[in-house]
Amino acid sequence: MNTKKIKKPSPSGAKQVAPISEIDRLKEDLQSSKQQHAFSQNELERTRDELESRVKKRTGKLRSLARELTLAEERERRRIAGLVHDNLQQLLVAVLLNIGVTKTKNHCYVIFQELEGIELMTKECIDITRSLASELSPSVLHQCGLAAGFGWLRDWFGEKYGFNLEVSADESLMPDEDISITLFQCVREIVFNSVKHSSVKSARLTMVCDDYSFVNISIEDQGAGFDAEALVLQDSWKGGVGLFSVRERVELLGGVMLIDSAPGQGACFTLRFPAKLLKNSGNEDRCENSDLGKGALDQGLDEIAAAKEPVWIVRKTESHSPRHRVILADDHSMVRQGLVRVFRDEADFEVVGEAANGKEALEMAREQEPDIIVMDLQMPVMSGLEATRVIRRELPGVQVIGLSMDATKESRRSLLRAGALDLLHKGGSAEDLIQRVREHLVAKALASAS
DSSP states (O other), rough: OOOOOOOOOOGSSSSSOHHHHHHHHHHHHHHHHHHHHHHHHHHHHHHHHHHHHHHHHHHHHHHHHHHHHHHHHHHHHHHHHHHHHIIIIIIHHHHHHHHHHHHHOOHHHHHHHHHHHHHHHHHHHHHHHHHHHHHHOOOHHHHHHHHHHHHHHHHHHHHHHOOOOEEEEEEEEEHHHHHHHHHHHHHHHHHHHHHHOOOSSSEEEEEOOOSSSSEEEEEEEEOOOHOOOOOOOOHHHHHHHHHHHHHHHHHHOEEEEEEOOOOSSSSEEEEEEGGGGEEEEOOOSSSOOOOOTTHHHHHHHHHHHTTTOOOOOOOOOTTOOOOOOEEEESSOOHHHHHHHHHHSTTTTTEEEESSHHHHHHHHHHHHHSSSSEEESSSSSSSHHHHHHHHHHHOTSEEEEEEEEEOHHHHHHHHHHHTTOOOOETTTTTTTHHHHHHHHHHHHHHHHHHO
C-alpha cells in the first residue's frame, strides 16, 4: 500500500496574514486621516467664507465711498452753479434793469447809444454765465425731475453739437435726487459718446418701466457701432474710460448696464434698475405726468403757448388810463428793486407789493388780489412754480408771469401747466419785459371779453 505524502508548503511561499492588531492600527490611521481631511476642509470653507465676507464688506465700503465721491462732485457743481446764479447773474440782471430805466430817462442821443452798447455787453455776460451754470448743474433737473432733465439734454446737445436726441420718458418715474443726479450724468456721458463716435447726428433716449418691475433707460443710435464683446472683456475698458465710469456708477446703484452693438450696426446702451429705486410722483410738487416723447403733448403745449403770445405790439398807455396792479416777487433784493423801478416808471402799472419768496407772494395775493404777479421761478420757502399753482387755483382772476435765469422749454412747460401766462428770461431788457407783460394782459382781457 502506497502512502501519499502531503508536501507541506515552504515557509517562503506561505501567505502572510497580518496580525489583528496591525489591521486595527491601519483602520485607525485611515479614520484619523479622514477626520483631519474633514477638519481641513471645514477650516478651508470657514476661511473662504470669512474672506468673502471681508471682501463683501470692503466692496460695500468702496461702493459707498465711490457714491459719496460722485455725489460730492455733483454737490460742488451745484454749489458753484448756485454761486453764479445767486450772485453774479442776479447782479448782472439788476444792472440790466437799471440800464433800461436810465435809457427811458435820458434824451441825449450819444449817451443813449453808449447805454445801448453797455446793455448789449451785459446781455452777453448773462448768456455766458447762464450757460456755465446750466452745464454745471441744470436747475430743471432739480425742479422738475429726471424726465425733464433728459429734455434739457435734448435741447443742449441740439444747440451745442447739432445732435438730434429724441426723448421719450415717463415723467411718473421719479428717482430720489441723488439717484437722478447719477442717472443724469450717466446718460449725458453715453449720449456724448454717441456724439463723438457714432458718426451720425441723431439718437433716441427712452425711459420706461417693463412688466418685470425694472426701469430701462436706453440710448440707441444707428451709427458706426463697435465690438461690444471685446469692450466688455477689457478689464480696464481702454479707450472707453467714460463708459467704464458709467458701468461702475450704475452697479453702485444696484443696476446693470447692457450693451448691444456690432461694427456697422449701431449701438444701444441700456441702464436697467429695479423699480424700487424709483417712486411715482403726484402733481403737487413736480411736473405733471406726461410723456415728453409724445408729439401730441408738445403740439398741445405749443398751441397753449401760442394762444398766450399775441403778435401785436401794445404801446404805453396814457396816465389817465386804468392802472394794472402788480406784485413783484424775487428773492434777490437787487433784482427786486430793479423790477420796482421798471414798473413804477410806467404810467399804466401800480406796484402794490414786493415779496422775497413764494409764500410771501401767495399771502400778498390773497390780501391784495392784484391783476398780475411777476414772479421768479426759483425762490426759497416756496418756489415760484408751487406758488403759481396755488394762486391760480385759489385766485383765478390773478394772472402770473414767471421769470427765470434758466428759462428752458421744460421749465416753461411746467409753469404753463401750473396756470401761468408765460415764463420770461431774466436776461431780457426792461423794455421787453414791460411789453410782454402788457401784451399778455391785453390778450387776457380780450379773451375774457369775448
